[in-house]
Amino acid sequence: MIEPQQIGPLLRRARLAWGLSPADLAQRASVSEMTLRVAERSGRATLIELASLAGALGGSLDDLLAGREFWNATSIALKTSDASFELSVVRARVIALANAANCERALAKFLALPPQWPKGAALGPVGLQSNVIKQSEALAKVVRDQVGAGSEPLGSLRAFCARLGVVAFLTDLGTELVDGLMWRERNAAPCIAANVAARGGASTAIRMTFAHELCHALFDRPKTHAFGILEQRTDDAVGREQRANAFAAYLIAPRGAVLDAMTRLGWSSADVPTSQHLRALAQFFGMGVEAMAYHLVNCGVWSKAEALKHRTFSVPYPSDDDREHAAPTPAEQMVSLERRGRVLDLATQALAQGRISVGRWRELVGLGLNTDWQLLVAERHVET
Amino acid sequence: MDACALIRLYKCEALGLLVNTIDFAVAEYAYGEFAAGGPSAKAALVDLAVKKRPIVPGSPEWKHFALVRGEFSTVDLGEDQSIAIALAEADRDNPMPIVTYDNGAEKKAHGFGVATVSFLETLAWLVSCGLLAVEEAEDLEQRAVARDGWRRSAGQAGSLAAQVSSLCEVLGSALAAAKQQTRTRRR
Numbered sequence: 001m002i003e004p005q006q007i008g009p010l011l012r013r014a015r016l017a018w019g020l021s022p023a024d025l026a027q028r029a030s031v032s033e034m035t036l037r038v039a040e041r042s043g044r045a046t047l048i049e050l051a052s053l054a055g056a057l058g059g060s061l062d063d064l065l066a067g068r069e070f071w072n073a074t075s076i077a078l079k080t081s082d083a084s085f086e087l088s089v090v091r092a093r094v095i096a097l098a099n100a101a102n103c104e105r106a107l108a109k110f111l112a113l114p115p116q117w118p119k120g121a122a123l124g125p126v127g128l129q130s131n132v133i134k135q136s137e138a139l140a141k142v143v144r145d146q147v148g149a150g151s152e153p154l155g156s157l158r159a160f161c162a163r164l165g166v167v168a169f170l171t172d173l174g175t176e177l178v179d180g181l182m183w184r185e186r187n188a189a190p191c192i193a194a195n196v197a198a199r200g201g202a203s204t205a206i207r208m209t210f211a212h213e214l215c216h217a218l219f220d221r222p223k224t225h226a227f228g229i230l231e232q233r234t235d236d237a238v239g240r241e242q243r244a245n246a247f248a249a250y251l252i253a254p255r256g257a258v259l260d261a262m263t264r265l266g267w268s269s270a271d272v273p274t275s276q277h278l279r280a281l282a283q284f285f286g287m288g289v290e291a292m293a294y295h296l297v298n299c300g301v302w303s304k305a306e307a308l309k310h311r312t313f314s315v316p317y318p319s320d321d322d323r324e325h326a327a328p329t330p331a332e333q334m335v336s337l338e339r340r341g342r343v344l345d346l347a348t349q350a351l352a353q354g355r356i357s358v359g360r361w362r363e364l365v366g367l368g369l370n371t372d373w374q375l376l377v378a379e380r381h382v383e384t
Numbered sequence: 385m386d387a388c389a390l391i392r393l394y395k396c397e398a399l400g401l402l403v404n405t406i407d408f409a410v411a412e413y414a415y416g417e418f419a420a421g422g423p424s425a426k427a428a429l430v431d432l433a434v435k436k437r438p439i440v441p442g443s444p445e446w447k448h449f450a451l452v453r454g455e456f457s458t459v460d461l462g463e464d465q466s467i468a469i470a471l472a473e474a475d476r477d478n479p480m481p482i483v484t485y486d487n488g489a490e491k492k493a494h495g496f497g498v499a500t501v502s503f504l505e506t507l508a509w510l511v512s513c514g515l516l517a518v519e520e521a522e523d524l525e526q527r528a529v530a531r532d533g534w535r536r537s538a539g540q541a542g543s544l545a546a547q548v549s550s551l552c553e554v555l556g557s558a559l560a561a562a563k564q565q566t567r568t569r570r571r
Contacts, residue, residue, distance in 0.1 A: 001450040004441030046438035047449065048412045051461060061461065062453070110456045357488025359388065359460030369387055369417045374533055384533075 058098030077228025117165025
């Protein structure tokens with residue numbers, strides 16, 4: 001645990017990293033501005049005030065008292081945006097993501113889950129080559145091989161990411177202008193998140209975002225230090241964004257598998273694919289129709305002009321990747337979207353094993369004593 | 385007193401029984417959690433005249449908290465705070481048990497050598513002090529079943545009357561003194 005005199009400077013650094021004024025932070029943490037100023041100057045604050053301040057800065061009291069720089073990567077990600085959207089809303093959700101990710105990390109360590117990140121870490125980083133489309137196809141193959149996924153459609157992108165040690169979250173950033181983000185604290189496994197407010201919250205879009213962010217997490221990160229990217233929508237992706245887009249498509253639908261599927265659909269290489277082919281492929285691989293159209297261009301079976309004609313279809317795809325957003329139970333809705341997935345699962349696992357108290361479980365999933373938390377426990381068949 | 389104990393007694397409309405009995409201290413976090421229940425919950429705390437106990441960096445409680453909390457705690461902040469306060473009070477030769485109805489918190493407190501008072505022990509204590517008849521305590525237990533999901537665990541079989549006699553056997557003269565003190569305060 002850090003010395004009391006180190007608490008103040010740590011709080012101040014975290015606040016400045018997020019670009020929050022003392023008044024903003026005090027309001028977010030429900031403490032008085034005077035309390036915050038005293039805490040930053042001398043570290044003098046009660047535990048409950050310190051817990052509120054740490055929470056409002058993306059960490060927990062435990063993170064603060066351990067002296068961890070829990071805000072680094074997520075605040076770096078936020079700074080990569082050009083703030084063409086309502087920054088305060090996006091910042092609040094990014095802070096909520098940081099909270100969830102820090103909580104997830106602590107739970108995974110407590111439960112002694114086997115670390116998967118060494119598998120992912122071994123793959124990168126990798127610099128850009130001149131032909132990014134070709135490179136992205138090769139990288140997608142390497143990644144699939146690392147997990148032993150062959151060329152089958154990926155039912156769950158999140159499960160796939162988890163096998164490489166990359167934890168995937170959902171969030172609602174309140175703007176369509178951001179697809180998702182990726183961040184990685186120093187010497188830790190990376191995290192990625194998809195924004196359900198973008199692209200109508202379609203499951204196929206969420207899957208593409210996860211795959212896109214996975215590319216950044218594996219290949220665009222620095223070797224050790226903290227790093228983050230927040231993805232603003234752009235129609236003219238270049239460099240690493242272009243690579244990540246193409247990587248996502250090749251990961252979800254490898255060229256060989258696409259051609260096999262088209263052959264099974266009665267297509268021959270002499271034919272021009274039809275809209276029916278496109279829709280069937282999109283459904284088979286769980287990819288958006290528009291993304292699949294561009295992917296067919298990259299795969300060399302369609303011209304760009306032909307692809308542009310088929311941009312308006314949409315194909316629903318049932319997937320586990322957006323479960324907690326698309327079909328949460330009424331009890332799950334009490335939990336914030338960021339914690340509703342893996343954090344809730346891990347905390348409930350610890351509770352079911354009798355390794356944490358009910359109070360600690362509520363603390364981890366962010367439910368107060370006066371909520372109907374018993375419903376959630378009962379729904380998951382946990383004896384308390 | 386832990387927040388889960390406060391909330392169960394509150395849900396069972398039994399907090400009032402504790403008014404003017406002994407001094408209660410509540411960790412700041414648990415106090416805040418319980419008070420968030422609304423104005424009547426806050427009023428119940430005022431009636432009970434509980435002492436809200438914060439912990440600030442550098443205090444004797446803080447040192448115990450650091451030890452109790454560790455890297456990843458198995459209990460919540462209020463429970464850790466309560467254990468730290470009990471340990472600091474023990475250093476001041478003022479040993480304090482924790483009233484907690486959470487098995488995990490009970491286990492952790494015992495690990496640090498802090499005594500705890502369970503729900504059944506609370507009922508037995510109320511009967512022993514003459515604040516409840518055995519039948520009233522049994523009614524209260526049934527209310528806890530219906531309103532707070534209370535269930536006895538395997539090791540808690542037996543009638544409340546038996547619980548009371550075993551408590552009297554263990555505490556003996558200390559309980560008689562507590563009974564006298566309660567009578568004096570309530571007068």
